[in-house]
Amino acid sequence: MQTVETLNEGLKRKYSVTIPAPEIAGMIDAEIAMVAPKVAMPGFRAGKVPANLVRKMHGEAIHADTLNKIVQDAVQTLITEQALRPAMAPSVELSAAYAQGNDAEITVQLEILPKIEVVNINGLSLERLVVATDDAALDEQVQRLADMQKNFGEAPMGHKAALGDQIAIDFLGTVDGEAFEGGKGEGMAVTLGSGQLIPGFEDQLVGAKQGDTLEVKVDFPEDYNVNYLKGKPAVFHVKVQDVRIAKPVAVDDDFAQSLGLEGLDQLRTLLKGNVEQELNNLTRTHMKRQLLDELSLRHSFDVPMAMVDAEFEQIWSQLEQEASREPNPAEARAEMERDRADYRRIAERRVRLGLLLSEIGQSAGIDISSQEMNMLVAQAAQQYPAADRERFVQYIQNEPLAAAQLRAPLYEDKVVDHLFSTANISERTVTRSELEAAIEVEEGHVHDEHCGHHQHDHKGDQPAAKKAAPKKKSTTSETVKADNAEVTSATAVDKPANKPAA
Numbered sequence: 485m486q487t488v489e490t491l492n493e494g495l496k497r498k499y500s501v502t503i504p505a506p507e508i509a510g511m512i513d514a515e516i517a518m519v520a521p522k523v524a525m526p527g528f529r530a531g532k533v534p535a536n537l538v539r540k541m542h543g544e545a546i547h548a549d550t551l552n553k554i555v556q557d558a559v560q561t562l563i564t565e566q567a568l569r570p571a572m573a574p575s576v577e578l579s580a581a582y583a584q585g586n587d588a589e590i591t592v593q594l595e596i597l598p599k600i601e602v603v604n605i606n607g608l609s610l611e612r613l614v615v616a617t618d619d620a621a622l623d624e625q626v627q628r629l630a631d632m633q634k635n636f637g638e639a640p641m642g643h644k645a646a647l648g649d650q651i652a653i654d655f656l657g658t659v660d661g662e663a664f665e666g667g668k669g670e671g672m673a674v675t676l677g678s679g680q681l682i683p684g685f686e687d688q689l690v691g692a693k694q695g696d697t698l699e700v701k702v703d704f705p706e707d708y709n710v711n712y713l714k715g716k717p718a719v720f721h722v723k724v725q726d727v728r729i730a731k732p733v734a735v736d737d738d739f740a741q742s743l744g745l746e747g748l749d750q751l752r753t754l755l756k757g758n759v760e761q762e763l764n765n766l767t768r769t770h771m772k773r774q775l776l777d778e779l780s781l782r783h784s785f786d787v788p789m790a791m792v793d794a795e796f797e798q799i800w801s802q803l804e805q806e807a808s809r810e811p812n813p814a815e816a817r818a819e820m821e822r823d824r825a826d827y828r829r830i831a832e833r834r835v836r837l838g839l840l841l842s843e844i845g846q847s848a849g850i851d852i853s854s855q856e857m858n859m860l861v862a863q864a865a866q867q868y869p870a871a872d873r874e875r876f877v878q879y880i881q882n883e884p885l886a887a888a889q890l891r892a893p894l895y896e897d898k899v900v901d902h903l904f905s906t907a908n909i910s911e912r913t914v915t916r917s918e919l920e921a922a923i924e925v926e927e928g929h930v931h932d933e934h935c936g937h938h939q940h941d942h943k944g945d946q947p948a949a950k951k952a953a954p955k956k957k958s959t960t961s962e963t964v965k966a967d968n969a970e971v972t973s974a975t976a977v978d979k980p981a982n983k984p985a986a
Contacts, residue, residue: 485558487565495595495788497568501558503588508554515550516542547584555590562592569597571788595788600843604782608907610774613914613922615763617756621916625755626748630735633742636728644691645727647677651689652726655700659718666710667718671725682708683811685720696724707808766919772900773923775907776837787835796831803827838896845899852891852898860890 485507491498516539539546559576562568574594582588636650645651651674657667676686684702692698700720704713733739737747745751800820807816820827845851852860861880865873880887914922 485561487562489566491593495571495598495786497566497594497596499562499566499592501562501590501592503554503558503590505585505587508551508588509585511554512547512550515546519546551578551588554588558590559592568594571595571597572790572794595790597839598785598787600783600785600840603840603844603847605779605844605903605906608775608778608903610771610778610904610907610909612909612911613767613770613919614911615767615914615916615919617760617763621759622752622756625759626735626752629751629755630733630739633739634730634733637731639694639727639729642693643727643729644693645676645689645724647690648675648730650675650728650730651692651724652728653689654723654725655720657718657720659713659716664713667720689722689724692724692727694724694727698722698724705809705811706813763916763919766916766923770919770923771904771909775900775903779840780833780837783836783840785836787832787839791835792828792832795834796828799827799831841896841899844903845895848899848902850895850898850902852895856894857887857891860894864890 485504486502488500489497490500519542555576555578559574563570563574572595574592577591577593579589579591639645639649643649652671653674654670655668655672656663658664659667674680674686674689676689678686680686682702682704685700688698688700688702700722702718702720704710704716704718706715708714735748740746740748740751743751745754803820804817807813807820810816861877864880865876868876880890
């Protein structure tokens, strides 16, 4: 195999590799010799088919398979001999002039991971904002839970429906003057302000009284789950059958026992643990953003554009999904386009921070144990139906990139914890609103969405007035709208010296 480097520019590399014809022919002969005993042909005993007949029958297929393997081996040999660390899978192209019996010339193009000579993590100073779990915050949580359990009772005669009230309605919807499937309902209960119905519907019911009839005019969302209704203006003829008002729920032992607990004290104890965990997560988020900002300021190096492209496409795809759910999708997409350069910069920052955290992790000897990996796989498999979980486990076992992406968030967290342990951390007590405001200032606005439960709307299962269920978002950890984007996907490269980046 002869190798000639034809491009060495920044992180870009390009090679011309020539594989001699005799080497190809020798491997094809060896493959035919191995296959021949397994070939069945009329007139010959099993395993006795002559090699020349095997070549005549299956030569083209054997040649193609063998050449593919030869090319793959050549690329791996190139990577090893040149001590390359590919950022992404190399691009490999076989010369169009190749013909069987000739030398094979292939062109290999790739970007390599940058060499991060010095990772400066000395003297990191971070501030931990601490929120005390006081009785007022706990009372708020208990009351919020009680509000979720509220019952509705008859409203006084003539009561005008307000936000928070529940009304029962009959309705008939039309589009272009014609009734449509799923546009009729009777006695449907709606809590005003719940967002249960398509945007604008509930607002027009505020102030209605029992027995009222009215017209509700709305536009179906562009992402509505029925294609022929998407974006269409509709008129709903509505009759209010009943108006009910919420009955306050007494926060006492009886309320706690209705939830299956011993009493109010046990409920408060459980909720206190939840509140503390939530506040700890907010505190960690704030500290992590500070850490990433500091690392970003201290390090600057070129990053592979292929990785940036992949990260940008991931961000852009999720932003497009979110834009489709906005009241005005066209305006949301126009705003995205105006900020395209900023999102591109965010993608580059993510990749750089990911590579940096990977380098820090390797220097510190941080890794994901087999036990931790098994736990990650088991947790991820629970998102799938029971019948598909074994296939998911096998997929992760057979796909190194998928496994790298699965362990990336945990690896990143372990590296961040290591950096926290070496940093100089000061503490300051703040209120919850102050902590949330600090995070909000850093990130512009939050799009942090992890895998969540979602429901599917089925045609005919519910009235068309109901809002379409949101689609499940990407399993990527974050989508951002600020330079303080957190990392994640880029940090899938926890061992870049040995494998390409995810």
